[in-house]
Every structure is written in C-alpha cells, then in structure tokens.
Amino acid sequence: MARSLLTAAVTGALFTLLTVAVFLHGREPFGIDTALTSWFLDHRSPGITRLVTAVTDTGTGVGPILVMALAGALAGRRSGAPAIGALAGVGALVTGQLLRYTLVWSIDRPRPPMPDWLTHVNGPSFPSGHTTTTALAGFTLITVLLLTVRRGWPRTAAVAVVGCWTVAVGLSRIYLGVHYVTDVVGGWLLAGCLVSLVLPAVPALAPKRMALPV
Numbered sequence: 001m002a003r004s005l006l007t008a009a010v011t012g013a014l015f016t017l018l019t020v021a022v023f024l025h026g027r028e029p030f031g032i033d034t035a036l037t038s039w040f041l042d043h044r045s046p047g048i049t050r051l052v053t054a055v056t057d058t059g060t061g062v063g064p065i066l067v068m069a070l071a072g073a074l075a076g077r078r079s080g081a082p083a084i085g086a087l088a089g090v091g092a093l094v095t096g097q098l099l100r101y102t103l104v105w106s107i108d109r110p111r112p113p114m115p116d117w118l119t120h121v122n123g124p125s126f127p128s129g130h131t132t133t134t135a136l137a138g139f140t141l142i143t144v145l146l147l148t149v150r151r152g153w154p155r156t157a158a159v160a161v162v163g164c165w166t167v168a169v170g171l172s173r174i175y176l177g178v179h180y181v182t183d184v185v186g187g188w189l190l191a192g193c194l195v196s197l198v199l200p201a202v203p204a205l206a207p208k209r210m211a212l213p214v
Helices: 002-024 031-042 046-057 062-077 082-107 129-148 153-175 181-201
Strands: none
Touching: 002 082, 002 181, 031 153, 031 181, 046 153, 062 082, 062 129, 082 129, 082 181, 129 153, 129 181, 153 181
16 A cells, blocks of 8 residues: 555656646657657658557557456456446546546647648647556556466466557557657556556455466
C-alpha cells in the first residue's frame, strides 16, 4: 500500500509538472518533441507504417476494454466474483477515459502539423488518448498479475507482452505524427498515477497468489 501511494504521488507530481511546463511553454512543442518527431518521420516506410497502424488500432475500442475486463476478472476471481470484477474493470477504464477527456480539453494543446499525420485524429493533443487508455488497461493488468499470480515464466511472459503492447501503442502515436513524445509521456504518467491510487483499495488483491495455467 505504501509503495503504491508513493508511486501515485511521484507519477502525479511528474504529470502536474509536465502539464505546467506545457502551459509555460505556450502549449508549443519542446525541443525533444520536434527532435523525436523528426527522427520518426525520417524512418518511415510503407511496411513499418502498416505494422504501426495495426498496433495503434489496438489502443482504442475493444482492445483496452478486453484487457481491463481480464484484469478485473482475475482480481474478482479471488473473491469468487470474476464477472463483477470484469464489469468493475471496464467501469474504471471508462472513468479514467472521462478524466482524460476533461483534462485534454482543459489543457487544449494543439497537435503536431497536419501534413505529418498518417491517420485521422481529432481533438487536442495532451495527454494522448490512445496512450492513456492503453496504459490504464496495461498497467492494471500488469499490477494484478504481479499481485495475484505466483512467480514463473507464464507470469513473466504475460507481463512482458502487456508491457511491450503498452509502450508500442504510445510510440505508434509519435510515428504516425499525431502526438508529441510529451503527450505520450503525459498519458503514461496519468495512467500510472490513477492505477497506483485505485488498485491498492481493491480487497481481492491480497498477498495470496494463484497459479497461471502452463
């Protein structure tokens, strides 16, 4: 519990500092934003673009919903109510998305230049919606796996896959030219703060662990 609250405090403070920096900079891109965006633009190719587009498509819609439902079901299984846990997980994801939606319109940071876009988007840029949504689901499932599943290669593999997916979706938004790197980092920090605040309060996430099927 103390470690989770510390993580929430650190990520929340970093997100706040980044938000303030965005405002103080006139909501314009930082040097690291333009540098990384230029690097991705210089390394585009048709094959990579098809792959990255497929990855970014998993960061919205049914993908994060299924991941969050799985996390809730695993947590609820401990108390004999996986269905209720799954519904609670989806509800938490929707709540997080609403908070992100409120923040993004309040901050109202412009997106990168439209000629750089490789996909259609709308709305302001900070924090990234795909990134926040994917991170909320990914961080939640990773935390539930670490708290409820015994150590072993199945747990390690599951955590690695979910972690790579979470990072890949965020990076895909930069490659596609629709977000700056600070938009993506802001999404990761916001999600990390919310997950660290909420999950310790879930009674099902007690120290007892169950095994994943091998």
